Amino acid sequence: MKTLKAGSVWLLACLAFIASCNDHKPKPDNLPHVNENPQAANSIDSSAAPAVPQPGDHRFIVEINKMKFVPDQLTVHKGDTVVWINNDLTNHCVTDTGKAWTSSTIVPGRFWTKVFTKNADYFCAIHVVMKGKIQVE
Amino acid sequence: MKKKMLFRSCILIIAMVVAFLPATSQKKKASKLSDAEIASVAVAANQIDIQAAQLAQQKSKNAEVLNFAKTMIADHQSVIDKASALVTKLGVTPKDNAVTRHLQANAKKTMARLEAKSGPAFDKAYAQNEVTYHKAVIAAVDKTLIPDAQNAELKSLLQSVSPVLHTHLEHAEMVAKNLK
Numbered sequence: 001m002k003t004l005k006a007g008s009v010w011l012l013a014c015l016a017f018i019a020s021c022n023d024h025k026p027k028p029d030n031l032p033h034v035n036e037n038p039q040a041a042n043s044i045d046s047s048a049a050p051a052v053p054q055p056g057d058h059r060f061i062v063e064i065n066k067m068k069f070v071p072d073q074l075t076v077h078k079g080d081t082v083v084w085i086n087n088d089l090t091n092h093c094v095t096d097t098g099k100a101w102t103s104s105t106i107v108p109g110r111f112w113t114k115v116f117t118k119n120a121d122y123f124c125a126i127h128v129v130m131k132g133k134i135q136v137e
Numbered sequence: 138m139k140k141k142m143l144f145r146s147c148i149l150i151i152a153m154v155v156a157f158l159p160a161t162s163q164k165k166k167a168s169k170l171s172d173a174e175i176a177s178v179a180v181a182a183n184q185i186d187i188q189a190a191q192l193a194q195q196k197s198k199n200a201e202v203l204n205f206a207k208t209m210i211a212d213h214q215s216v217i218d219k220a221s222a223l224v225t226k227l228g229v230t231p232k233d234n235a236v237t238r239h240l241q242a243n244a245k246k247t248m249a250r251l252e253a254k255s256g257p258a259f260d261k262a263y264a265q266n267e268v269t270y271h272k273a274v275i276a277a278v279d280k281t282l283i284p285d286a287q288n289a290e291l292k293s294l295l296q297s298v299s300p301v302l303h304t305h306l307e308h309a310e311m312v313a314k315n316l317k
Contacts (some may be wrong), residue, residue, distance in 0.1 A: 035281065067300045067301060067303070068300075089210075089219065089301060090211065090212045091211055091215075126205075126211070128308060129307040129308050129311060
């Protein structure tokens with residue numbers, strides 16, 4: 001009986017440990033919302049939010065840094081979300097070249113998200129020479 | 138006898154080299170800007186471009202020129218704010234110097250030239266001046282201010298400003314080309 005109890009306690013402890021590990025696993029939904037927390041963007045760990053698409057990852061990061069969209073070309077699947085994080089010195093924005101949509105101004109430290117269902121060419125309407133492309137597969 | 142002459146010649150050459158060395162190092166030091174002088178140049182250069190952009194906002198009706206001017210004001214003010222915060226943190230007081238005075242004297246002439254123009258002639262002159270000005274400022278930042286900066290944070294700020302200036306130049310060239 002004692003052995004059974006000890007075994008149960010050990011099993012529960014193991015389950016609790018596994019559950020706690022899962023809680024810390026990076027989830028795409030853990031990214032803070034756009035413009036809610038100006039400091040949060042700087043705290044995003046690039047290892048937890050990879051710019052390079054990973055299997056099963058439906059959220060992609062484009063960093064705005066040194067007056068460039070990084071990466072400036074991105075291939076996603078239909079329905080995937082792209083997050084632009086402004087880690088630059090100045091304000092930027094993300095605007096469709098056909099002006100179908102725009103993020104409006106993204107100040108340093110903040111970010112903006114958009115779900116993509118079709119291809120898009122975009123630019124920064126503040127710095128018109130900054131350009132990027134989203135390819136939807 | 139020959140040995141004595143050779144020895145005397147060597148002593149003479151060494152003495153000449155030693156006498157010349159301090160003058161060379163002093164000359165090098167004198168041409169370098171201190172961090173306080175760099176801060177002054179940085180603030181003045183950004184203020185000059187803001188003043189030109191404010192004039193463009195008053196005089197131009199061209200959407201592309203107005204958008205460019207708006208960007209210049211926002212970006213250069215952002216750099217001034219960052220530079221001011223840094224010099225306050227470092228306890229450095231921007232120090233007036235020959236480079237700052239040269240920039241301001243040239244800017245006075247440019248502003249007078251731009252103020253005398255109006256309409257499309259103003260737009261062209263403003264856009265062309267922005268191309269010339271950004272080329273000069275990029276050269277100053279990349280070749281003088283960054284190499285001369287002693288403080289690591291000041292050097293880093295200048296390095297992060299450089300891509301902003303390069304983007305402005307590209308943008309100004311695009312505006313100037315579209316106005317032709």
